[in-house]
Amino acid sequence: MGYELSRPEPTPPRRRRIPAHLRWPLGFLIAGLLFFLLHYYATRLGLKPFLDTWLPKSTINEALVWVICALGLNIVVGYAGLLDLGFVAFWAIGGYTAGWLMSGFFHFLNVHFLGAVPTDQPGVHFSFWMVLLAGAALCFVFGVLIGAPTLRLRSDYLALVTLGFGEIIPQVFRNGDNVFGYNISNGDKSITPVDPVRSVAIEANGFSVRNLGPFDELSRYLIFVALAALIIFMSLRLRDGKLGRAWLAIREDEVAASAMGVPLMRTKLAAYGIGAVAGGLGGVAYATHVNGAFAGRFNFSISITLLAMVVLGGMGNVWGVTLGALVIAWVNQTGLRRAGEAFNTQFGTEIDFTSYNFLLFGGVLVLMMLFRREGMLPEARTRLVLREHDKTSVGQDAIEVDELDEQANVEAGERR
Amino acid sequence: MSAIRAEHVTVRFGGLVAVNDVSFEVPQGGIVSIIGPNGAGKTTFFNVLTGLYEVTVGRVYVGDRDVTNLAPHRIAGLGVGRTFQNIRLFGLMTAEENVKVAMHPHLRSGVTATVLGTPRQRREEREARETARELLDFVGIGGSFGEYARNLSYGDQRRLEVARALALRPSVLLLDEPTAGMNPRESARFTDFVHRVRVEKDLSVLLIEHDMSVVMRVSERVTVLDRGERIAEGTPEEIRANQRVVEAYLGKAAKGQRT
Numbered sequence: 315m316g317y318e319l320s321r322p323e324p325t326p327p328r329r330r331r332i333p334a335h336l337r338w339p340l341g342f343l344i345a346g347l348l349f350f351l352l353h354y355y356a357t358r359l360g361l362k363p364f365l366d367t368w369l370p371k372s373t374i375n376e377a378l379v380w381v382i383c384a385l386g387l388n389i390v391v392g393y394a395g396l397l398d399l400g401f402v403a404f405w406a407i408g409g410y411t412a413g414w415l416m417s418g419f420f421h422f423l424n425v426h427f428l429g430a431v432p433t434d435q436p437g438v439h440f441s442f443w444m445v446l447l448a449g450a451a452l453c454f455v456f457g458v459l460i461g462a463p464t465l466r467l468r469s470d471y472l473a474l475v476t477l478g479f480g481e482i483i484p485q486v487f488r489n490g491d492n493v494f495g496y497n498i499s500n501g502d503k504s505i506t507p508v509d510p511v512r513s514v515a516i517e518a519n520g521f522s523v524r525n526l527g528p529f530d531e532l533s534r535y536l537i538f539v540a541l542a543a544l545i546i547f548m549s550l551r552l553r554d555g556k557l558g559r560a561w562l563a564i565r566e567d568e569v570a571a572s573a574m575g576v577p578l579m580r581t582k583l584a585a586y587g588i589g590a591v592a593g594g595l596g597g598v599a600y601a602t603h604v605n606g607a608f609a610g611r612f613n614f615s616i617s618i619t620l621l622a623m624v625v626l627g628g629m630g631n632v633w634g635v636t637l638g639a640l641v642i643a644w645v646n647q648t649g650l651r652r653a654g655e656a657f658n659t660q661f662g663t664e665i666d667f668t669s670y671n672f673l674l675f676g677g678v679l680v681l682m683m684l685f686r687r688e689g690m691l692p693e694a695r696t697r698l699v700l701r702e703h704d705k706t707s708v709g710q711d712a713i714e715v716d717e718l719d720e721q722a723n724v725e726a727g728e729r730r
Numbered sequence: 731m732s733a734i735r736a737e738h739v740t741v742r743f744g745g746l747v748a749v750n751d752v753s754f755e756v757p758q759g760g761i762v763s764i765i766g767p768n769g770a771g772k773t774t775f776f777n778v779l780t781g782l783y784e785v786t787v788g789r790v791y792v793g794d795r796d797v798t799n800l801a802p803h804r805i806a807g808l809g810v811g812r813t814f815q816n817i818r819l820f821g822l823m824t825a826e827e828n829v830k831v832a833m834h835p836h837l838r839s840g841v842t843a844t845v846l847g848t849p850r851q852r853r854e855e856r857e858a859r860e861t862a863r864e865l866l867d868f869v870g871i872g873g874s875f876g877e878y879a880r881n882l883s884y885g886d887q888r889r890l891e892v893a894r895a896l897a898l899r900p901s902v903l904l905l906d907e908p909t910a911g912m913n914p915r916e917s918a919r920f921t922d923f924v925h926r927v928r929v930e931k932d933l934s935v936l937l938i939e940h941d942m943s944v945v946m947r948v949s950e951r952v953t954v955l956d957r958g959e960r961i962a963e964g965t966p967e968e969i970r971a972n973q974r975v976v977e978a979y980l981g982k983a984a985k986g987q988r989t
Contacts, residue, residue: 555844695822
């Protein structure tokens, strides 16, 4: 074991024009814009029937909300390795922030601030953009509040407590129509409608700034794409910074991380809070998408679906998670139904495919776990460990040399 | 002044007394070894000094600062770097990232600065990368900065752990059985390395060691623990001559020693 300085100097990394952390969000934005143009010129291109059947705008918008929330969960689960089974709580809080701050729900108040409705309408009416900020801030606060007591727990225990919070918060909204005589959530009657979003509206020939109506899905799509790109950008930036390294270190070995100066509690809380921010943004966006905050929609299956998106997509990899969320949301909303219809017309059967949704879903999960545990687009390092036959821990002698190591080297090279 | 000092430290786990009334210090710039048979409480004592275990009775000081029962990351931030007996690297992080994790207490950029990529944050990251490369070069694995820690050879993993601990800019370096699994030649080189680290990084070193040849060559003072108690303290020569130590430890172990 020699400690002399004999290794050759590493070659400096190749200069690139666009910095790495910008390339992907830009790519996402460009893909989003291309998709937008596709829809915008659908009639002229003769693609309208196809797009309306297979890729309707409302499905795409909802899928983007899923992307935003899944990316938030990815920070908690994928980066910091904290299993969270109650992410729906943040989605709900975001949704209700929109319900409270941009609707006529508080009819005894009359607060207007850059709102989208005339000032004589009762209620609290803030601009959508401010509500986004408020939803993000409130979710951050709740993330920290929920996290502070629970994050002292580890692994399975943490998962169970988050599961509990994921149940409690939607239940509070559900039963919040009479809290000591006050109605804070309208219970099962839900808060609806919410104010329209005032933004750039896409018209058949040009655009204008006005309130978006229910049919301005393409305009809302642009907002959602921008939000998703923002979260992607944030995820990538954070991952390469001090905090991202601390998250990975905690995921790898808490004890070693704390002995290396990483404050465990703070770092975990940061993951929880920042993940919650994404959940809040997604929640506000979702409220404008479905025009209200509906208590009944925030159930456990949302948390699980989000987790499935993260795991199937590729835990810890922003691209995997984005892809996973898009695919799963699309299959749930449209893909399965349309494919089933196509199948039935083709073969003259009358199978109700949508009712087999969870069967298929479960089947795919099992198959994935058998053949591709690391997800569709895994993070290089996760693939490394999941593709290893015997999981020896670090320090337990050298790892078997096979094609895996070479693959790892290639990946390490790419990362440079 | 001492670099790190323990005063009458006792650690109990339920009814078990793992460390019993041990007082101990590493003088500034010194190299001190802790030896003792298996189960003597050496690693427990290490974990007390670094805050991983709570002290039941007694006090621990880093410099003249009382760090008793501070959180591990606080103690680390005050300049106590350590390695682990069974290497605990962040296996799925690159060598460079491993080292950079330990710079955590010294990096100032917050979440906003990181997301926005302010010039200050980028400069800080650049400097962190340079420092990490320098440290990896210093321990002799500069060529492996992009490797995942788990893919490094055993010896390189040991070196990486030292580099990571050095990234804390420690005033004391705690090495828990650093030569475990090394052959005599490697151990000899390692002792030279420890001397070099002390001089070049201007720090004090505390070692837990089984290999007597290393202990005798490297340390200025030796403390002997047996069953949680300190049974002797002195220069290597004094320890070698100490009857109690020979009985408790050397007498048995010496036969198997490679000298």
